[in-house]
Amino acid sequence: MVYRDEIELDAVIEWIYSNEPSSLELLSSWKQFLKEHPSDLHSIKKIDLSGDIPILTDHDGRKLSIDFINNAQNYNKKKGSMKTELISKALGSGRLGHSVLDLSAGLGIDSIFLSQLGYKVTAVERNPVLFLALDTAQKKLSDRQKENLQFEFASAKNFLIFSEKIFDVIYFDPMFPEKKKSALPRQEMVMFRHLVGSDDDAKDVVETAIKLKRAKRVVVKRPIKAPLLLERPQNQVEGKLIRFDVYGVNL
Ligand SMILES: C[S@@+](CC[C@H](N)C(=O)[O-])C[C@H]1O[C@@H](n2cnc3c(N)ncnc32)[C@H](O)[C@@H]1O
Numbered sequence: 526m527v528y529r530d531e532i533e534l535d536a537v538i539e540w541i542y543s544n545e546p547s548s549l550e551l552l553s554s555w556k557q558f559l560k561e562h563p564s565d566l567h568s569i570k571k572i573d574l575s576g577d578i579p580i581l582t583d584h585d586g587r588k589l590s591i592d593f594i595n596n597a598q599n600y601n602k603k604k605g606s607m608k609t610e611l612i613s614k615a616l617g618s619g620r621l622g623h624s625v626l627d628l629s630a631g632l633g634i635d636s637i638f639l640s641q642l643g644y645k646v647t648a649v650e651r652n653p654v655l656f657l658a659l660d661t662a663q664k665k666l667s668d669r670q671k672e673n674l675q676f677e678f679a680s681a682k683n684f685l686i687f688s689e690k691i692f693d694v695i696y697f698d699p700m701f702p703e704k705k706k707s708a709l710p711r712q713e714m715v716m717f718r719h720l721v722g723s724d725d726d727a728k729d730v731v732e733t734a735i736k737l738k739r740a741k742r743v744v745v746k747r748p749i750k751a752p753l754l755l756e757r758p759q760n761q762v763e764g765k766l767i768r769f770d771v772y773g774v775n776l
Pocket residue numbers: 628629630631632633634635636649650651652655679680681682698699700701721724726730
C-alpha cells in the first residue's frame with residue numbers, strides 16, 4: 526500500500542511518541558519526510574519515536590532499530606585496521622585515498638565500520654524509512670564521527686548522475702535475492718528484507734558507477750558463491766562467506 530497523505534499514513538502506521546519536544550519534533554519530521562517520499566510501508570506496523578532511538582515493529586512483532594551508540598554487536602566491531610580488514614583491502618587499504626561513496630547504506634553496518642577504520646564515508650539509501658533511521662542515528666554521533674559519516678537520501682543511480690562529487694572508492698552491497706548467511710540476528714534480517722525487497726537494478730548501478738568515473742575503483746560485495754554481477758572484475762578479495770569484486774576505473 527502506498528499512501529497519499531497524512532491520514533493514509535496514519536492509517537498504515539501506528540505512531541508512538543511522548544510529549545517531550547524531541548519526540549514531537551521527530552514525529553513531525555518523520556511524517557513530513559514520509560509524506561514527501563511515499564513508499565511501500567506495508568511491512569511496518571508501528572514506529573516508536575518515544576525513546577532515544579526510533580524502533581520499527583512489523584506485523585509479526587519483529588523489531589528493527591539503528592543505534593550506532595548502544596548496539597555494539599552491529600556497530601562497534603573494535604577490530605582490525607585499514608590495512609588488515611578484508612573490506613578495507615578491497616577498497617585499497619587507504620592507498621587510493623580515504624573518501625568512500627557507499628551506494629547501499631542499508632543498516633549502516635559497513636558504513637560505520639569503514640568510518641571507524643578511518644575512511645570518510647558518504648552513504649546513499651533509497652528506502653525512506655531506513656534513511657530516516659540512519660540519519661536520526663547519525664545525529665547522535667560525536668561531531669568528529671559525524672564528519673566522517675553522512676547519509677544521503679537518493680537512488681544510487683541518481684546520486685551518481687546528479688552529484689558532481691568525486692570519491693576515491695565506490696562501495697556497493699546490494700541485496701542478494703537468495704538466502705545468504707548474515708551477521709545480523711535473523712529476525713532483524715527478515716524484517717529488513719521485507720522492508721527493502723530485492724535490488725534488481727544492481728547490475729545497472731555498477732555499470733553506471735564504472736561508466737561515470739566518480740571514483741578510481743568500484744567494489745561490489747557478494748556472497749562467496751554468487752555469480753558475478755558484472756563480468757571481468759580486476760581482482761577478487763575473498764573471505765569465508767563473502768567476497769568483494771573489484772572493478773578498476775581508469776580516470
Ligand atoms: C544488503 S543492504 C546493504 C547493507 C549494508 N551494507 C550494511 O552494512 O548495513 C542493501 C541496501 O542498499 C539499498 N540499496 C540497494 N540498491 C540501491 C540503490 N540502487 N540506490 C539506493 N539504495 C540502494 C537497499 O535499499 C538496502 O537498504
